[in-house]
Amino acid sequence: MNDPRERTPLTTVPMWVGGKPQPASSTRAGEVTNPATGRVARKVSFCNAADIDAAVRSAQRAFPAWRDTPPLRRARVMQKFLLLLQANQKELAGLVTEEHGKTLPDAMGSVQRGIEVVEFACGIPHLLKGEHSENVGSGVDCHTVRQPVGVCAGITPFNFPVMVPLWMFPVAIACGNAFVLKPSEKVPSASMRMAELAKEAGLPDGVLNVVHGDKEAVDAILNHPGVNAVSFVGSTPIAKYIYETCAKNAKRVQALGGAKNHAVVLPDADLEFAADALMGAAYGSAGERCMAISAVVAVGEAAEPLVKLLKKKAEAIMVGPGEKEGVDMGPLVTRQHRDKVAGYIDHGVKEGAKLVVDGRNCKVPGHEGGFFLGTSLFDHVTPEMKIYQDEIFGPVLVVLRAKTLEDAIALVNRNPYANGTAIFTESGGAARRFENEIQVGMVGVNVPIPVPVAFYSFGGWKSSLFGDLHLHGAEGVKFYTRTKAITSRWPHQDTPAPGLNMPTLG
Secondary structure, three states: OOOHHHHOOOOEEOEEEOOEEEOOOOOOEEEEEEOOOOEEEEEEEOOOHHHHHHHHHHHHHHHHHHHOOOHHHHHHHHHHHHHHHHHOHHHHHHHHHHHHOOOHHHHHHHHHHHHHHHHHHOOHHHHOOOOEEEEEEOOEEEEEEEEEOOEEEEEOOOOOOOHHHHHHHHHHHHOOOEEEEEOOOOOOHHHHHHHHHHHHOOOOOOOEEEOOOOHHHHHHHHOOOOOOEEEEEOOHHHHHHHHHHHHHOOOEEEEEOOOOEEEEEOOOOOHHHHHHHHHHHHHHHHHOOOOOEEEEEEEHHHHHHHHHHHHHHHHOOOEOOOOOOOOOEOOOOOHHHHHHHHHHHHHHHHHOOEEEEOOOOOOOOOOOOOOOOOOEEEEOOOOOOHHHHOOOOOOEEEEEEEOOHHHHHHHHHHOOEEOEEEEEOOOHHHHHHHHHHOOOOEEEEOOOOOOOOOOOOEOOEEOOEEOOOOEOHHHHHHHOEEEEEEEEEOOOOOOOOOOOOOOOOO
16 A cells, blocks of 8 residues: 555546646646656646646635634644654655655655644644733733735745645645645655645645646746745745746745755864764765755864765765665666766866765666766865855765864855855854854754754745745744734723824823
8 A cells, every 4th residue: 555556546646636636637747757767657747827727726715714714623634634644654755765766764754854844733723822912002902813824835846755845835724724735746746645644634625735847837826816925945046036926926935945055074073973974964865955065164174084084984875776775875866967966076077176986987786777876075176166156966075175164154154055054063162153153044063954843944044045934933834824913992982082183092
């Protein structure tokens, strides 16, 4: 029962609209490949504007009754959904491994981080509480309420097919909204399975809808007058486009973009610990994480011994199919992306960086058609090089050198991206200075990937975020609700009626 093709004998992944799978009216479709084999696993319908309209209208019909459902009852649906996610965690992780390629333990961990947001959303009755002030004027009280914004949409990336959607729709739905989810067309199956589980949990039909497709589907969402808010995670150019388009259409929007995450390593750091941590941060999920550490800033005397440790550990990483036990790193998501990342390695050599570990000739016996690339490590990289400036989004780690902590902070702050960063040190003073002066949204101190827990919010600064509010946590609740302020007076019969002048509360 763990194989979705045994459960649902479909060769083409359909939409999920009105609480059931629906064929798209469009004849366009894409191929979903297994990155470890290079073979097509299934096809996926590419929705057109009419399909998106059907999904949005389904959400609009479901919204009023769901909005009026008491938050406690909405929370009970979330609680049942939580239990179903936990019971089916391995199945969901298997779908992630099959369509994305990451190792099964890595996929299990990413599903768990999504599940934790559902745990957070179960507390929505408390999270929706407003404020109240009595007697702000003579006989006048003031209070606020949080109300849902309507139909919300989420456009999610290929690298976290379960986690990122769960960072969006459970919070939105718990707040009383209806939702249209468009996962990446490269990894569509996990979102369909989650929609099935949400229905099984008691979510009314139409509250959650799933559509698929490319730019045509995205533009139909961005321009649909029935969509009130849009959440996005992806590359910076697309994030900026989505932010600008939504703003033009008067939609609420949070668009999280790309990254070039740095780890600063000071000479006093435990270098063995730091090197181990950087292996997972740089090469976990084949580097296809927006929070991956892709640039190390080695300060002073840390540089030479750190690079030696990184080389030794990078060469020891086992590459292979994600479902195989003992594999540390799986393939990249598509052949095109694998070739693009390999091209960056070529470019780094031409730019004059020292290629310490070369992953271009990686071969996995029995999986010659897979999209594999080994670990690569560059040293003596400078800020002018393309391999530093671009988000490579693959298993390529670059090392830059700085003389002092001050120089390292200045280097990081000059970068246009500001998603996450980390410092490795045993000095509390250095760590405190770093976390105060660094201009980055998420900071780790001896923690290489500082993704906040579910009850805090996830998001970067500068070109890594377009919008004012981050994902999940308290800011997620703020994004998916609007605050209404109510000022009330209950006059007696002898209270004078308001006049024509500006009312005051004295």
